[in-house]
Amino acid sequence: MVTTAVQVGSLSLKNPVLAASGTFGFGREMAQYQDLSRLGGICSKGLTLRPRAGNPPPRVAETSCGMLNSVGLQNPGLDVFLRDELPFMRQQGCAVIVNVAGHSTDEYCEMCRRLDQTPVDAIELNLSCPNVREGCMLIGSDARQIESLIRQVKQETRKPVWAKLTPNVTSIGDMALAAQRGGADAIVLINTLLGLAIDYRTRRPILGNNTGGLSGPAIKPVALRMVAEVSQMVDLPLIGVGGIMNGQDAIEFLIAGASAIEIGTASLIRPTACTDILEEMTALAQADGVTDLAEYRGTLRLWGY
C-alpha cells in the first residue's frame, strides 16, 4: 500500500491529484463517470463576481500535442455558484478549491470576503487568465501588483490563498517571490501560454478571440522548469500543472518540487484522467518501492550542484 495523503500548507489532501480549473466544470458532469471522492480535490471553473458570457466561438484550436482555448471565463457568477454548485461540490468527498478572477483588486477582495463565509477549502487566485482583457494576467505579470493584491486579499479571508501564476513572464521566480511576500499560502504553476492558431485558407485566427491559452503536453517542459525554478526560490508549497497526461508526468512534477498536481487538458481527452493518473502514480510508486507519494517531493538532484 502506498500512502497518498499530502499537505498543502495547512490543508490536508487525501492525495496530490486535483482537477484543474476550467477542465472539470463544477464536477457535476464528471461525477457521472467516476467517484470524485477518490480525488484530492477539485478546482472550480474560474469564477467572477458577476456572471460572464465568455468569448465568441470558436473557442478551441487544436495544436501539436496541445490545444488553445479562449473560453474567456464564462461562468455563472459567484452568487449562482454558491447557491447551485458549491453544495454539490461539497458533497463529493474531496477538497473544494474555488478559482477566482477579478477585474480589479476590489473584485478579488470582495469575492474572497464572501468565500470566507463558505465551506470551501482554499481559494485559488487566477492571476493568469490570458483570455480576458482586464485584470487577471495583467496583474499576474507585475510583481508589485501580485504582492499587493495578495496582501489585501489575505485581509479578507482566513482560507488558504493559492496564487496561480502565468508563465508569460520574464521571471517566474520574481512573481513567486512577490506572491510569497504578499502572504500566499501556496503557488500554482502554471496557467496557459499565450498562443495563436491561423486558418491558412481563410487567413483568419481560428479562435473567435484571436489568441488563446496553450495547454497540454506541449507545455510540460516549461511548466516543469518553472516548478523546479520556483521551488529553489520560495518556501511555499507548490502545485504543479501543465501537460500532465499520466502518472509518470505527475511524479516528475512532485520530484521537481510540487506538493500536489492539477490535471487540466488530460480530462478533456479522457474524462477519467484524474482518477486514472492517481492509480498510475501509486502503481509506479509501488514498483519503485516508494511507500509514500510525498517522498517524491523536491527530490530532483540537479547536475553540477
Added chain:
Amino acid sequence: MVTTAVQVGSLSLKNPVLAASGTFGFGREMAQYQDLSRLGGICSKGLTLRPRAGNPPPRVAETSCGMLNSVGLQNPGLDVFLRDELPFMRQQGCAVIVNVAGHSTDEYCEMCRRLDQTPVDAIELNLSCPNVREGCMLIGSDARQIESLIRQVKQETRKPVWAKLTPNVTSIGDMALAAQRGGADAIVLINTLLGLAIDYRTRRPILGNNTGGLSGPAIKPVALRMVAEVSQMVDLPLIGVGGIMNGQDAIEFLIAGASAIEIGTASLIRPTACTDILEEMTALAQADGVTDLAEYRGTLRLWGY
C-alpha cells in the same frame, strides 16, 4: 510559376526560406543532401568571439512534439569560422547570415566590427540563447539593454543587423520596440522556450545542463502569436521561426506578418526539410492562386477589428 523572391529590408532573398541557426551547422553536412543554392539563406551556428566547448552531455531531451537542447553555443570561434567555414558557405549560392552571441556589449561590438569586413549578408544577433549563463538571454530580456546593444553594434557595421529575440519575456512587443529604437534592420522571432525534462527513475534532469531550450511544433502557437503581436507594433521586417514543419506552417507565419521564415528543428528530423518546405509553399500558393509568396505577408485578418 510562383514568384518566391522576398525583401528583408535592404537584403534581397531568392525565397523566404532560411535555415535557422544551430540546426544546419555551417551547411557543410547539409550540402551533401540538397542543393543549398535553392535556399533563401543559411544562418550559421551561433558564434562567439572565442571558441566555446559547449555544455556537458546529454544535450538533448525529447518532449511531446518537440525537444529540449542545451548545446550551449559550442562553436569554433569567429576566427576559425571566418577562415574555415565562411568561404564554403559563401560558395553555396544563397544568403549567408551569421548568428553571433556575446558575453557583453563589447564582444558583440567586436564581432560585428570584424564581420563588417567580410562578405556576409546579414548579422543575426542572438539575444536569446537560454543555454549560457552570461550575456545573451539576459540582455535579450531587458528592453533597455536590447536598445543600447543594438545602437552600439550598428556603429560598428553597415551590414543589416537582425535582432533574434527570446520568447521568455513578459512583453515581446516591448522587446521588439526596443530593438527598433536601437536601429535593428529586422526582428527574428523566436528562439527557444526555457524548459526542463526529468528522468523520473534517476530523479535527475535529462540534460547535463539541467535546463534547455524547447523547440519544434510544440512552440509554434507561441511563435505565431509573437509574430502577429509584434507585426502590429513595429515597422521592421520580421522573420518567423518556431515549429515550422511544413509549407502550411510556413505560410501561416507569412500571413501573421513575417517576411521570411527560418526552419530549425525540422531539419534535424528531415535533412531536406528546408528545400521540401519551400516546394510545399510554392505548391500551396499555386493551388491557392497566389502568384507571389510575398502576397501572403501580413494578410491575417483578426476578428473584431
Added chain:
Amino acid sequence: MTCDHPIEHLVTVRSSRRLNSQTTVLTLEAPLIAATAAPGQFVNLSCDHFLRRPIGIMAVLRHEGLVELGIRVVGDGTRELAQKRPGDQLSVLGPLGHGFRLEGLQRVITVGGGSGVFPLFFVQQVCRERGIDALAVCGYRSIDESILRDEYAGLGCQTLFAADAGDLDVAGHAADALKQLLCQLPPVPQTAVLTCGPRPMMQAVAALARDYQLPCQVSLEERMACGIGVCLVCACQVREADGATGYQRCCVDGPVFDAEVVVW
C-alpha cells in the same frame, strides 16, 4: 452520484464501406453505445491528433451491438478515421449530447444537407421503430456527391432528393425541396421538421418551418474538446427565455436545439 458509468469505450472496427471519394461509413463493435444511443447524439473518437473528433451516429444495429458512423473527409483527423480497417481499435466516448426530441410527434420531416443526411438517417430508423410517420429530404451538391440515396429510398417513405447541380429529383437546395414538399403535403398535427447540414441551409429550413408554423429542431456543429460539457469551448449562441442572448454548450445542451432559440 458516484456511479461508474462507462463513458470511454475501446471499440473494434467491424467494417468500413467507402461511399465515394470523400465519404466512408465505419461500423464499430460498440454494444453499450448501440444499446443506449438516441438519434442526434454523437460520439467523440480518438485519432492520431491531440483532440478527439466528434461524429454523429448514423445508425445502430442494437441486436448486433454495432454502431454506424458516416464520415466525410475534411482534414487529417477524418482522413485517418476513414482509413480505419476491420480489426483496428479506437477509443470512443459516447453516446454524447442531447439528440432530437421525438416524443409526442406524429410526423417528422428530416431535411439533411451533405453529410447532414447521416445523423438524420438514425432519426428515420427510430421513427420506424416507434411508428412515427416520417418523410425525408436530402440535398447534395450533385448526384456525384450524393450519399445514402439507396438507404433513404429503402426506407419506403416519401423521399425527395435535391441537387444544386439539378441532376436529382429537385434542382436546388434541400430547403427548396422542403418547400415543394410542404406545398403538397396535407397538414398533420404534431409534425416537426428536423434538420442537419450546412448552417445557411438549416437557417433557410428553419425559416420555412416557421412560415408553415411547424416546430423545427436543428443540429449545430461547433469545435469541441471534451464533448461532455466541462470545458465550455463549444459555445453556441442562443436566445434565452428572457430574450437575452447567451452561450450554451453544443456538446451537452445540444447539438440539437430548437430552431427558435438559435441565434443565426
Added chain:
Amino acid sequence: MTCDHPIEHLVTVRSSRRLNSQTTVLTLEAPLIAATAAPGQFVNLSCDHFLRRPIGIMAVLRHEGLVELGIRVVGDGTRELAQKRPGDQLSVLGPLGHGFRLEGLQRVITVGGGSGVFPLFFVQQVCRERGIDALAVCGYRSIDESILRDEYAGLGCQTLFAADAGDLDVAGHAADALKQLLCQLPPVPQTAVLTCGPRPMMQAVAALARDYQLPCQVSLEERMACGIGVCLVCACQVREADGATGYQRCCVDGPVFDAEVVVW
C-alpha cells in the same frame, strides 16, 4: 558540392524475428543502405515519437538489398520499432556515422556486451568477406538474456560466451572472457580489439587492450537528434591531439572512436 545524395529512405519491413522478450531483429528492404553500409555505422529510424531512434546496423544482405537491425526494447520508441510487422513502412536516415576501421588489420577481436553484440556481428561478417582473422567475445547477464549465440557460433571462429550469472562458457563480464582469451592467444601483428556495449564494460576492455598493447576501437552511445552532424547535441568528450579535452560529435565523428581518445 550540390549533389542530391539520398539520405532519407522510405523502407519496408521485410520481416521481424523475436529473439527474446526484450530483443527483436528487424529486416528492412533498404538496398541503398545495404550497398554502402560499413560495420559500426547506424541508421536513424522514424517512429511515433518526435525524434528518430539511432540503431546500429547488425548485418547487411547486399545481394538481397536487406539490412538487419537488432533492437532491444528500453522505452516507447524501441517498443514500437520492435512491434513493426512485415509490410510496415518507416523513414530511415543512413547509413550514418564513422564505423570501425578495419584497414590494415590482420586480426580482429570483437568484444560485445548485451545489445553491443549486434553491431559487432556486422564486423564479423565483413572480416570474413575481407579475409581478416576474427575472434569474438560476447557477454550477457545470463543465458536467458543471451542473443545471437547461434549466429556467432555459426561464424566458425573462436567464440567465447560470458555470462554474469555463470551459465555460459565464462563466468563474468565480457572483459573477463577477453582476458582469458588474450592469455592463451598467440600474438599476431596488426591485431585490434573492437568493442561495443555498456560503458563500464568498454572501459574495462580498453584498459585490458592497453595492457596487451593492442589498439582498441570503442562504439559510443549518446542521445542524438539529427544523426548527421549539424546540431551538436551528441557531444562525446575526447582528448584532442594537444592533450586538451573537447567535445566531438558521436554521430559523425563517431560513434566509433579510438579508445585512446575517449575520456571515460
